[in-house]
Amino acid sequence: MEPLLAILVGAMTAAAIYLMLDRNLLRFLFGLILISNAANLTIFAAGRLTPGKPPLVPEGADAPLSLVANALPQALVLTAIVIGFGLFAFALVLALRAYEALGTLDTTEMRLAEPREDRDAP
Amino acid sequence: MSWILALPLLIPFVTAIAVFLLSNSPKMSARVSLAGSLAGLVAALFLFAEVASTGVVAGQMGGWPAPFGITLVADMLSAIMVVITAITAVAVALYALGEIGAEQSRLGYHALFQVLIGGVSGAFLTGDLFNLYVWFEVMLISSFGLLILGGRPEQIDGAVKYVALNLVSTILFLSGIGLLYGETGTLNMADLSRVVAEHPDQGMMTLIALLFMIAFGVKSAVFPLFFWLPASYHTPGFAVSAVFAGLLTKVGVYSLIRAFTLIFVSQPEVTHTILLWVAGFTMVTGVLGAAAQSEFRRILSFHIVSQIGYMVLGLALFTPLALVGSVFYLVHHIIVKANLFLISGISQRMTGSGELYRIGGLYAAAPLLAALFLIPAFSLAGFPPLSGFWAKYVLVKASLDADAWIIAGVALLVGLLTIYSMTKIWAEAFWKDDPSGRIPKAPQDGPPLWPCYAAVVFLAVLTICVGLVPGPFLAFAETAATQLLSSDAYINAVLGAQE
Numbered sequence: 021m022e023p024l025l026a027i028l029v030g031a032m033t034a035a036a037i038y039l040m041l042d043r044n045l046l047r048f049l050f051g052l053i054l055i056s057n058a059a060n061l062t063i064f065a066a067g068r069l070t071p072g073k074p075p076l077v078p079e080g081a082d083a084p085l086s087l088v089a090n091a092l093p094q095a096l097v098l099t100a101i102v103i104g105f106g107l108f109a110f111a112l113v114l115a116l117r118a119y120e121a122l123g124t125l126d127t128t129e130m131r132l133a134e135p136r137e138d139r140d141a142p
Numbered sequence: 143m144s145w146i147l148a149l150p151l152l153i154p155f156v157t158a159i160a161v162f163l164l165s166n167s168p169k170m171s172a173r174v175s176l177a178g179s180l181a182g183l184v185a186a187l188f189l190f191a192e193v194a195s196t197g198v199v200a201g202q203m204g205g206w207p208a209p210f211g212i213t214l215v216a217d218m219l220s221a222i223m224v225v226i227t228a229i230t231a232v233a234v235a236l237y238a239l240g241e242i243g244a245e246q247s248r249l250g251y252h253a254l255f256q257v258l259i260g261g262v263s264g265a266f267l268t269g270d271l272f273n274l275y276v277w278f279e280v281m282l283i284s285s286f287g288l289l290i291l292g293g294r295p296e297q298i299d300g301a302v303k304y305v306a307l308n309l310v311s312t313i314l315f316l317s318g319i320g321l322l323y324g325e326t327g328t329l330n331m332a333d334l335s336r337v338v339a340e341h342p343d344q345g346m347m348t349l350i351a352l353l354f355m356i357a358f359g360v361k362s363a364v365f366p367l368f369f370w371l372p373a374s375y376h377t378p379g380f381a382v383s384a385v386f387a388g389l390l391t392k393v394g395v396y397s398l399i400r401a402f403t404l405i406f407v408s409q410p411e412v413t414h415t416i417l418l419w420v421a422g423f424t425m426v427t428g429v430l431g432a433a434a435q436s437e438f439r440r441i442l443s444f445h446i447v448s449q450i451g452y453m454v455l456g457l458a459l460f461t462p463l464a465l466v467g468s469v470f471y472l473v474h475h476i477i478v479k480a481n482l483f484l485i486s487g488i489s490q491r492m493t494g495s496g497e498l499y500r501i502g503g504l505y506a507a508a509p510l511l512a513a514l515f516l517i518p519a520f521s522l523a524g525f526p527p528l529s530g531f532w533a534k535y536v537l538v539k540a541s542l543d544a545d546a547w548i549i550a551g552v553a554l555l556v557g558l559l560t561i562y563s564m565t566k567i568w569a570e571a572f573w574k575d576d577p578s579g580r581i582p583k584a585p586q587d588g589p590p591l592w593p594c595y596a597a598v599v600f601l602a603v604l605t606i607c608v609g610l611v612p613g614p615f616l617a618f619a620e621t622a623a624t625q626l627l628s629s630d631a632y633i634n635a636v637l638g639a640q641e
Contacts, residue, residue: 040310045302052309059317066324093323096272100316103279107312110286111305118302121295132299133377 025065032058045115045125049108056104060097067093144201146192147214147267149185150224153178154231154260161252168247172239175252179235182259183228186221193221194618198625198635200269208636209330213269215636218622219469223266223396226476230388231259233601237484238381239593246379249291258284258385265393269636271319271329274397278315278361282308285390288382289374300374307370311360318353325350332636334405335629344408351406351413358401362394364454365423368447372431375446376439376496380487383439387446388480392472395453399468402457403626410460417458422552425451429559438486438496438571441563442479445522448556449475455553456537459544465623467537470616474529474608478518481601485515488594489571492582498570505572507582510595512572517602519564521609524557529608532616 032054039051070089077084119125122132157178164171193199193216202211216224234255242251261280268274290301323329325346326337338347356367363371371391375383398417406413428448435441453475456468486496488511493501505512521528524535534557541550576582584591608615625631 045306048306052306052313056309056313056316059313059320062317063320063323066320068324093320096319096323099272099276103276106283107279107309110283111309114286114290114298114301114305117290117293118298121293121298127302130299130302133296134299134373 021069021071022065025061025069029058029061029065032061043126043128045118045127048127049111049115052111053104053108056100056108060100060104063093063097063100144203144214146185146189147199147201147216148203150182150189150228150263150267151214151260153182153185154256154263157181158253158256158260161256162250165248165250165253168242168244171247171252172235172242175238175256176232176235178256179228179231179259182263183225183232186225186228186263189216190221190225192216193218194621198631200635208269209328209333212273213330213332213636214267215269215332215632216267217625217632217635218618219396219399219626220266222469222473222618222622223392224263226473227259227262227266227389229604230385230476230480231255233480233484233597234381234385234388236600237384237487237594237597240589240591240597241379241381241487241594243589246291250287251291251379251382254284254287254291255381255385258288258389262389262393266396269331271322271331271334275312275315275319278312278393281390281393282312285386288386289378291378291382294377297377300377304370304374307360307367311357311367314353314360315357318350318357321353322350330636331400331404332629332633335633338405339408347406348409348412351401351409352416354401354406355398355413355416358394358397359420360394361391362398362450362454363391363447364420364450365427365447368424368428368450371447372435372440372443375443376437380483380490384480384483384487387442387483388476391446391450392453392476395450395457395468395472398454399457399465399626403460403465404629404632414458414460417454418546418549421451421455421458422549423451424448424454425552425556429556429563432563433559433566436498436570438489438498438567439483441498441567442482442486445560445563446479448560449479449522451556452534452537452553455549456540459540459546459549461540461544462620462623462627463536463543464540465626466616466619467533467540469619469622470536470612471533473615473619474521474533474605477601477604477608478521478530481518481598481605482515482522484594484598484601485511485518488584488591488598489582491588491591491594492584493571493576498567500577501571501582502574502576503580503582506575511598514595514598514602515568515572517605519568521605523561523564527609529605529612531609532612536616 036051036055039047067090073088075088075091161171161175198217200215264277290297360367425448428444432441432444453468453471456464490496521530524530538550
């Protein structure tokens with residue numbers, strides 16, 4: 021299962037980098053969403069996969085009786101997904117505002133804060 | 143014991159809730175924000191006193207023992223950084239009384255500002271890598287909000303670059319955390335320090351270390367990862383850019399120092415050599431970038447980059463004296479840089495522009511402001527007896543002691559070029575007459591100017607104090623460096639601290 025996930029992470033990262041190299045801000049953001057999910061899968065796979073063994077503690081015991089799946093990476097991934105969701109919601113709205121305010125999504129055209137002619141002749 | 147660690151986090155968040163509820167009353171929320179920042183400073187000083195007298199303080203939130211619980215830990219470096227964060231917060235909250243109007247207050251400026259301060263303090267106090275990631279995100283999302291507050295097109299433009307590059311860094315950081323956890327099975331920094339050192343595959347550890355180096359490198363704006371900073375720091379309001387300039391990149395530098403003194407120290411010939419090259423290029427590109435600019439805050443933004451190089455230099459040399467230099471430089475730089483951005487705000491209020499070729503006459507119209515500008519400007523350039531002189535002196539001495547002649551020369555040359563930039567601002571904004579012939583004067587409407595001056599004077603006095611009496615500050619930095627180099631105290635405090 022881990023090799024499969026590793027290949028998946030690699031494919032997602034490659035696709036994401038291809039998208040992120042685009043000048044279009046929206047495609048960049050799609051790439052970012054893809055690569056962040058690749059990172060989440062990395063954490064998930066790094067915690068070792070133990071299928072079919074939920075980390076449940078039986079009644080009356082203090083600890084799980086046999087080997088169970090590691091719940092910590094899943095908690096980490098859950099946190100990362102929630103945070104990532106918030107950040108991308110913001111980034112998408114920002115892209116919308118950028119389109120409204122600057123009239124373009126082409127990042128090479130976004131020069132309002134850094135004009136090419138820095139110096140107005142006195 | 144753990145209350146004293148939690149208070150520097152709790153106070154900003156409680157203040158944030160209070161000012162959020164008050165956001166319809168701009169005057170009240172500005173005052174509550176200032177009161178909260180002052181309370182935060184008191185709490186930070188208590189923590190500092192505790193760390194200075196008893197050594198590393200650690201606590202487990204939630205009652206689980208380390209390495210399973212949520213660790214908060216303050217060694218000397220963390221304590222210094224928390225105090226300096228609180229000082230910056232007080233200065234900027236004071237300045238905000240004179241800048242933030244009803245509209246920005248209604249949009250939530252004060253609440254976002256307090257959350258940002260809470261996030262920065264959290265990043266300095268956490269003892270767990272995943273929590274560091276969470277605090278980074280708290281910091282990041284509130285800085286996004288502050289950056290676009292008001293929504294002028296320039297702000298949106300700057301924010302696109304800031305957001306994009308910072309999100310990439312976040313993802314690298316997260317991937318690094320995933321891989322490190324897969325290899326070591328722990329994310330507690332004290333525990334990692336032990337486990338990473340004993341790990342059989344040191345090559346893999348160094349690989350992961352480089353992932354962290356890139357992630358923190360983007361945050362701290364080192365060469366060649368700094369492009370988001372000069373693209374965005376001159377666009378938001380002045381109180382916002384001052385707190386960004388003072389604190390945000392320094393969280394990145396702090397993380398670099400923490401990661402490369404506590405966790406990843408097994409192959410310094412790889413990691414610290416890269417850092418040394420990075421430091422040199424950062425210093426030079428930053429200062430040359432600044433020389434080409436003609437806008438007040440863009441010059442200052444490029445200088446942030448150049449100064450980050452000095453702090454990384456101290457880490458890269460990795461000798462006790464060099465780390466003293468890094469820590470001292472962090473403190474000096476935060477005060478001075480926040481102050482220069484605040485001064486640029488007053489200057490723009492009086493002249494109406496930040497473009498140096500369009501303004502002038504500030505020396506004649508506001509001699510007090512001119513004098514106040516010279517203090518941080520000379521300190522930044524490294525004139526004795528101001529704080530920047532000692533910071534540079536220690537770092538150059540450490541480089542010479544380590545036989546790193548070239549980097550010492552680079553550091554001195556960059557100091558010289560810094561004077562060039564500061565002189566340019568002085569000559570254009572203060573010395574020459576206004577090209578259009580108007581006399582700089584603050585508009586009568588709008589918030590009062592005196593809180594802005596008070597904030598600037600407060601930070602300028604601190605700069606002079608650090609410069610005239612560097613002894614105690616150097617002693618604190620020395621304690622911090624000693625603790626960084628022998629991490630036993632840190633590890634024992636965390637892993638031995640059971641609630």
